[in-house]
Amino acid sequence: MYKLLWRDIRNSLGRFIAISLIILLGVLIFVGVKATGPALIDSAQTNLAQHRLSDIQLISNKGVTSQDVQAVEKVAGAKAEKIKFKFVLGGRNKDAVALYGFSNNRGQNRLQLTSGHFPKNANQIVLDQRAQRLNHYQLGDKYRFSKQANLKKRTYRIVGFANSPQYIDNTTRGATNIDTGQVAYFAYLPSSQLNLPVATMINIRFPAIQKLGAFSSEYKRAVNHRLTKLKTIFKTQAANRQAELMAKGQKKLTLAKHQLLLAQQKINLAKQALAKRSQGQISTTKALTLQQKKLNSQKQQLNRSQAKLSANSTPTYTWSTRQDLAGFSAYGESADRIAAIANVFPVFFFLLAALITFTTVTRMVEEARMQIGTFKALGFSNTAITKNYVAYASLAGLLGVILGSFIGNQFLPRFVLSIYSEYIFHTPIIHYQWGPICLAAIFSLIATVGAALYVSLKQIKEVPAALMRPKSPKSAKPILLEKFTWLWSKLKFYQKISYRNLFRFKSRAFMTILGIAGGTALILTGFGIADSINASGHRQFSQIIHYQSIVQANRSTELASIKKTLRNSSHYQNSTPVGTSVVKVRANGHQLNDVNLYVPKSPRSFQKDVSLSDLSTGRRIPLHQKGIVISQKIAKTLAVKKGDTLTIPVTNGPAVSVKISAITRNYIGHFMYLSPKAYHRAFHQAPVIKSLFVKLAKATPQQQTQLGRKWLSHNPHILGVSFTADQRKTVNHMSSQMSPVVLIFILLSGILSFVVLYNLTNINISERLRELSTIKVLGFFDREVTMYIARENIVLAIVGIILGFGFGNLLTAYVLHQAETPTVVFPLTIHVQWYLVATILMILFNLIVIWVAHQHLKQVDMVEALKSNE
Incomplete structure (x- = not known):
């Protein structure tokens, strides 16, 4: 029996490989896509934990103190550190720069050097590696800040380039209230070089919640709960800080008041002395009057300063979490989209593969009914006979599961991570997803071993004499087409046979149609996902939003003056x-x-x-x-x-x-x-x-950047300028992230479709070998014998492709529904050319399969096939 098993595998190597390959493809796409989302998350979380990314950041316009840090750490488990931070202009192009004070790299938000070293002297600076890539700065170059940056020096030497866990997406660095409103890159200077009396930012981290996962809903709830507590604490802290600032300002005002009081006393004494004298009274009176006016003016200015102190001493706190960091939410949403797609597309893909495998194994065992009858006649037990076919199916299934699981779990996530080059996570962290692997293994074994066991047990119930005789052929019945006599009478003999066979073997036709429809649907869904994701941005910024920029004023009364500034631009x-x-x-x-x-x-x-x-x-x-x-x-x-x-x-x-x-x-x-x-x-x-x-008017991104800078520099009342092109770029970037995953779907769907067609055609030929040999003996040429099979395939392919269009739309709509994010709607969009591409691919696969079948049929030994029953 074991010798026979290996001989069966060798003699039907094409079928064995086809079964293994179908299972491999199904498991690969199922396990691989299921593993990709967690791999993206795990790689990010490992990197963020290693570089100790803050959970919450606090920025104050009036600075933060040690008392503020102590107030933060009143929340259980909070670790806080204060640093200096501000937005400035610098570099060759007067870029908007997020400037941080550097003391060491042992706290939160640790930098990851890509080249060079950290600042060791007061004249050294570390730049974002994005500045090196986009602006071509090199180590040793001089970097000059604008005068408004208010630094100890204006020129520094570049000694290093780095990544920061606060900026994980290399395509964006967030927004600012200076320049064009977009941060170009970040920079780190020794803290002493920033002319700030106190720190302006507090980084807050909670070690206890790091295991929850940076992108999980549990983590977000935990952070929001702690953020609420912090905001409550800082309502009191804001009053304390205001009182502190008021006290400092009040000291200066008190001193000024004291000086004015002394001046007033001198003037009063002079007036009294003047009243006792008679000479020089007129000129002295004028001088005293001028002094009194000047003193009154100083008093009014002091009163204004008092009011200004009260207004300007109120601190404002800006809170942000990881979700507010540039690119952070987009990365998490991208991973969630892949995970959502993994719940639909690969499942359908795998189920189709399993169904075709089940049919293949079932027919394989049914073909061996004469062999089973022989074994029974020779005295082999039912268990021994069944074991032979179960072992064949097990080997094919296990080979597909093992290879598919390994390739899918290890290589597909690595491939996706490698093309996520815009993110700073370059070290993939990939764990085996045992849940999906076990699920895939169970369904694969059901499709292979289950099918072999089911048919074997069904066959061995019959007596050897019945099994050793071929199954009686199905009786032919008139078909619907025969009722149209004007058409039926014009068909040739072999055409009539082909059409009768289509209706005669309904299960075979159904499986072929299902295989072709499933393959077409999968290919179409791959293209549809890409089109629909791209369509969201295109429709938003062409059909709904028609303006190109939003200009914000600091006061509503300044809109007229801002309009004058805007009108001076040719665009x-x-x-x-x-x-x-x-x-x-x-x-x-x-x-x-x-x-x-x-x-x-x-x-x-x-x-x-x-x-x-x-x-x-x-x-x-x-x-x-x-x-x-x-x-x-x-x-x-x-x-x-x-x-x-x-x-x-x-x-x-x-x-x-x-x-x-x-x-x-x-x-x-x-x-x-x-x-x-x-x-x-x-x-x-x-x-x-x-x-x-x-x-x-139509403007390039460079022209829009120059336009924004021009408006900001020409009108001080413009608070900020933003362009819809930047938003569209972000959306397009989100769409491009999915392109490689979609490409994998399309490629694997095409391979599965081809293997399915090849397998079904191969089964069809093996089941009908005596029939084909008979018509060949009757004088049919090789080409006519091939068309005997091919004609059925062509008809079934046409029906399958049409049904595949409908299934493809339904599957795409369901995948998009699962992949929607909290803020994005993906409209079902499949461009006409993809219907054509899917059709051409299925036709091409059919032609290749027909050609392979033709070469096989030419080699058939007719006499041997006809006497196989004897």
Whole structure:
């Protein structure tokens, strides 16, 4: 039996390899994609833990003190350190730089040197490696800051380049309130070189929560819980800090008041002395009057200083978590998207592979019924006979599982990580995902061993005499096509046979159609995922948002002067004043943070900047005097519909309830829109309008950067400038991250489709070898014998491809639904060319399989095949 097992494998090596390859592909894509998401997360978490990334950061406009650090550490488990930090301009291009004070690299947010060394002297600086890559700085170069940076020196020598765990994405460095609003890179100087009386930032880390996982919901909840405690503590700390600053300022004011009091006493004494004298009275009186006026002016200035001290001594605290770091959330969302896709696409892929394998093994055992009958006649036990076929299926299945698990778990995540080159995580941390591996092994063995066991047990129930006779062929029946006599009469004899066989062997036809439809659907889904992810950004910034820039003013009264500044630019076309704010919204027990609320001064003009269209009808939505328009993702997250009510919490006031007047189509972010009258009706006050939505003529990214700098330098009332091109770049970057994964899906889907077609055709030929030999003996040429099989394949391929289009759309929609992020909607989009590509691929696979079958049929020994039963 063991000799026979190896002989069977050798004689049917093509089938054995096909079974193993189908299982290998199914396991590879299932285990590999399941392992990719955790590998991305594990690699990031290991790097962030090694470099001790802060959990929370606090920035104060009035600086932070040792008392603030002590206040932070009142929260259980908190480890805090204060550093100097500010945004400055520097370098050849006057770039916006995030400048940090460096003391050592043993605390939080440890730098990872890519070249050079850390600062050892006061004239040395370490730059972001992004500055080396983009601006071509080299070790030993001089780096010069602008005068406004207010440093001990202006020129420093570059001694190192580094990565920072605070900046994991090399394509972005976050936002700032200077220059164009985008940070170009970071830099580290010795702390003593920053002319700051106190530190400005506190880094806070909680060692106890690091094991929760930096991207997990448990970690986010733990951080938010501690952040709430910190904010509560710093309400008291803010008052203490204000009192401290007031006390320092008050000392100077008290001294100035004392000096003014002395001056007033001198003037009073002079007036008294003047009253006793008679000579020189006129000139002396004039001098005293001038002195008194000057003194009064100084008193008024002192009063203004007193009021200014009170206003400027109030500290503001800006809190941020890891989710606010540039690129951090995008990385986590990318890993989550892959994990979500892994719950759908690979499962479908694997199930298709398992189903085809089950059919293959079933037919293999059914073909051996005469051999089974012979074994039974020779006295072999049922167990021994069954073991032979179970062993064959086990070897094929286990080979596929072992190779697929190893390649999928180790190489697919490494490949994806290697093309995530924009991130700083270059050391892959990959653990074996035993759960998916075991699940894949169980289903693979069910598809192979289960099929062999099921058919073997079914066959051995028959007596040897029945098994040693071939199964009686299925009787032919009239088919539907025969009723159309005008068409049926024109068909040739072998064409009629092919069409009859299609209806005669329904299970064979069904499996072939399913294999082709499944392969087409998988290929189409791969292209559809890529198209749909790209479509979200394209539709958002071409069909919905039509402005190119947002300019923010420090006061609403300065919008007119800012417009004058903008009009001096050749790229400027027009602008719309809009009130913008970021709010929270609640409904049905759910809450959404960071929702953009827009209130245009002129709703009619605003329609040219943002297209609001009804989600169900597609019609344009006007902003009415009542009600609020919300984007579709808000409606889905909060489970609300048109006519429901939203609650908007208001700082230092009661929450506001607003009725939803419409739900607008939107693909990226959360947006709500109110007319000025609707805003006044809801909030009982006029909207504060301090932003301009600006339309520009076509401009390159470099021109937009120069334009932003020009506006900021020409008008001090411009608080910041942002361009939609930067947002679109971020979205496109998010889409490009998925491209390699999608490419793998398409490639493996194509391979699976080819193997499935080859396997099914091979089974078809082996089952019908006597039939094919018969028609060959009757005088059919080799080409006609091949077409006897190929014609059936072509018809089934056409049906399978058409069904595959429908399955592909359904599968793509389901995958996209699973892969949606909290802020992004992926519209189902599959471009026409991909239907054509999927069709061409399936036709090409069919042609290759038919050619291979043709070569095989030419070598068939007709006489041997016809007497095989004897």
